[in-house]
Amino acid sequence: MIQPKRIAGFIPRRPVALWLAGGTLFGFTPAPSLAHDLVRRSVPxxxxxxxxxxxxxxxxxxxxxxxxxxxxxxxxxxxxQRVLDLVRDVPTNALAAAPVELRPGEYLIRWTAMSSDGHLTRGDIRFRCAPP
Structure with a gap:
């Protein structure tokens, strides 16, 4: 029987195809599904x-x-800086705070959320308060 030549760094196609097919059959999905949750909307x-x-x-x-x-x-x-009290009567995909009194100036909301994928995610939302 003739053996195929092995080239350094080369992975034969058949084992890779079988590995990918096996992963799909057993419910393994590509990495993008493991991405952290993203901010969809914020107020402000x-x-x-x-x-x-x-x-x-x-x-x-x-x-x-x-x-x-x-x-x-x-x-x-x-x-x-102050830590805001979170309200509980919001959907499970949201964080909300009791209303806060704003005066003119620059503001920053620094959020930290334990994501559904089990990772801690962080971010900032900048906004400004100005008279109408």
């Missing part, structure tokens, strides 16, 4: 301008977040 929106006064803060994600392991921190115009 990133880079938006809002009016002074009470404001709702809400972030919606592409998947479920584990609220007890998640956090929203608001940094105000003078650099002061």
């Amino acid at each position: 929106a990133a880079d938006s301008v809002v009016a002074p006064g009470p404001a709702a803060i809400r972030i919606e994600f592409s998947g479920r977040v584990d609220r007890p392991l998640s956090e929203l921190v608001l940094r105000g115009p003078q650099g002061e």
Whole structure:
């Protein structure tokens, strides 16, 4: 019997095809399905301008977040930071805080969320408060 030549760094096609087919049969999926959840929408929106006064803060994600392991921190115009109290009556894919009083200036929402894939994800949403 004639043996095929082995070339360094070359992987024969048949074993790779069998490996891919076997993974598909047993429910293994490509890596993109393991991606972290993304922010779908936020209130206030990133880079938006809002009016002074009470404001709702809400972030919606592409998947479920584990609220007890998640956090929203608001940094105000003078650099002061405070951890916001999360409200519970929102869908499992969202984080929301009780309304906060805003005065004119630059703001940053720093969010931390335990993603549905088990990873801790973080991000920032900047917005500005200005009189109408």
